[in-house]
Amino acid sequence: MTLVKSLLVILLSSVLVNNYVLSRFLGICPFLGASKKFDQASGMGISVTIVMLIATAVTWPIQTFILDRFELGYLQTIVFILVIAALVQMIEIVLGKISPSLHKSLGVYLPLITTNCAVLGVTINNITDGYNFLESMVSSLGVGLGFMLAMILFSGIRSRIEESKIPTPFKGLASTLIAASFISLAFFGFAGIIDNLFS
Amino acid sequence: MKKNSSLSIILKGILFENPVFILVLGTCPTLATTTGVVGAVSMGLAAMAVLICSNFVISLLRKLIPDTVRIPCYIIIIAGFVTIVEMLIHAFLPDIYEMLGVYLALITVNCIILGRAEMFASKNSVGKSVLDGVGMGLGFTAALFMISTVREVLGAASFAGIPITFLEPYKIEIFVKAPGGMLVYGFMIALVFVITQGKGPKKKSFSCEGCPSASLCRKGQTGEGCDSQKEVA
Numbered sequence: 001m002t003l004v005k006s007l008l009v010i011l012l013s014s015v016l017v018n019n020y021v022l023s024r025f026l027g028i029c030p031f032l033g034a035s036k037k038f039d040q041a042s043g044m045g046i047s048v049t050i051v052m053l054i055a056t057a058v059t060w061p062i063q064t065f066i067l068d069r070f071e072l073g074y075l076q077t078i079v080f081i082l083v084i085a086a087l088v089q090m091i092e093i094v095l096g097k098i099s100p101s102l103h104k105s106l107g108v109y110l111p112l113i114t115t116n117c118a119v120l121g122v123t124i125n126n127i128t129d130g131y132n133f134l135e136s137m138v139s140s141l142g143v144g145l146g147f148m149l150a151m152i153l154f155s156g157i158r159s160r161i162e163e164s165k166i167p168t169p170f171k172g173l174a175s176t177l178i179a180a181s182f183i184s185l186a187f188f189g190f191a192g193i194i195d196n197l198f199s
Numbered sequence: 200m201k202k203n204s205s206l207s208i209i210l211k212g213i214l215f216e217n218p219v220f221i222l223v224l225g226t227c228p229t230l231a232t233t234t235g236v237v238g239a240v241s242m243g244l245a246a247m248a249v250l251i252c253s254n255f256v257i258s259l260l261r262k263l264i265p266d267t268v269r270i271p272c273y274i275i276i277i278a279g280f281v282t283i284v285e286m287l288i289h290a291f292l293p294d295i296y297e298m299l300g301v302y303l304a305l306i307t308v309n310c311i312i313l314g315r316a317e318m319f320a321s322k323n324s325v326g327k328s329v330l331d332g333v334g335m336g337l338g339f340t341a342a343l344f345m346i347s348t349v350r351e352v353l354g355a356a357s358f359a360g361i362p363i364t365f366l367e368p369y370k371i372e373i374f375v376k377a378p379g380g381m382l383v384y385g386f387m388i389a390l391v392f393v394i395t396q397g398k399g400p401k402k403k404s405f406s407c408e409g410c411p412s413a414s415l416c417r418k419g420q421t422g423e424g425c426d427s428q429k430e431v432a
Contacts, residue, residue, distance in 0.1 A: 022377060024377075025226075025230040025231040025377065026227055026231075027227070028226040028227050028230060029226060029227070029310055032226065074286060076304070077281055077285070077304045078279060078282060081274055081275075081278050081307050082271075082275065082278075085271055085274060114270075114274075116308070117227050117305045117308040117309075120307065124301050124304055124305075125301055128300075168392075169389040169390070169392045169393045169396075170385075173388050174385045174386070174388040175385070177381045177382070177385030177388065178381065178386070180381045181378040181379070181380075181381035181382040181385065182378070184377045185373070185378040188376070188377075
């Protein structure tokens with residue numbers, strides 16, 4: 001029971017409270033770039049979640065059984081980014097073979113993910129926070145879902161912004177950032193929820 | 200003439216192609232590390248060091264690296280320099296290492312560095328690439344300094360850790376929290392647009408323009424996720 005509870009806390013806190021995009025600013029590039037339409041936003045969200053899960057499943061054992069054992073911790077950044085880049089490439093190839101239709105809908109987003117700092121960020125953070133394997137996987141799932149949630153919410157708002165009249169200097173990125181700031185403000189409301197939910 | 204052109208490369212990075220306000224690259228560290236002036240400036244300098252070194256090496260190797268695998272090569276070169284900078288900061292400036300935390304390692308995937316490697320260093324001579332690194336690095340640092348000054352003064356009533364006592368009762372804490380970062384950044388971009396109107400290059404509709412991923416988009420996987428843009432350089 002305590003295990004389930006602690007996993008739930010990790011999951012919910014990474015979806016809502018510590019949302020990577022809105023409160024830690026990781027993955028802002030795709031958040032601003034690929035959130036113009038709903039289907040784009042959800043496609044990107046799903047791809048990122050999948051890549052995060054697989055990346056964590058690979059990087060955690062590498063860190064624990066190779067880097068820590070042989071005291072190579074300083075190679076973390078290089079190894080992780082290589083693993084992620086290779087993984088993304090592999091997922092793309094495998095997906096193209098197994099399910100061409102899925103590849104067609106998600107394939108566009110895959111190359112963009114290599115340099116999504118949220119993926120590298122979550123794998124490094126899982127190690128820094130001292131999570132075990134199960135906790136790491138749950139936290140990656142939470143971060144991925146949180147990313148998707150933010151993307152989808154934001155795509156709705158952006159489609160409204162596109163249609164409204166905005167003073168020229170604020171057109172484009174400026175108004176988008178200000179809108180993002182308000183969503184982030186709204187997510188602040190979740191700050192206390194975790195402690196009270198399970199006490 | 201030569202002096203002029205090298206000067207203009209540096210100035211371009213600081214003013215008219217400012218990576219933060221005009222090219223809109225590297226938004227993650229821009230928003231995350233600007234809660235205080237000290238953290239922001241150290242982030243800017245760290246990124247600048249990596250940028251100069253990686254531009255130098257990538258420009259040296261630009262004829263040796265095959266086109267098809269260039270992105271992984273660039274990432275490895277950059278990750279190597281990031282690790283060096285990370286270790287140096289950890290050893291000599293432990294306070295700053297604590298402050299920047301994971302964002303230091305994330306310089307690896309900072310769009311500015313890979314973006315400049317792709318847009319500039321892979322096409323220009325070594326000297327020009329280093330100058331571009333200096334200019335872009337200074338531009339990045341200056342932008343972070345501006346944003347962090349606004350955020351720290353308004354949000355924490357202090358400047359670089361020195362408290363400003365008469366502002367203490369009026370501080371607006373939200374500015375040092377996450378939403379304040381985006382708000383200030385949004386207003387800064389609007390302000391820069393007003394200032395550079397007509398003079399700066401055409402404002403790019405943001406997207407992953409220049410983001411390393413943009414190059415990948417351009418290469419075949421046409422940009423549904425990324426509006427394809429015209430080359431900047």
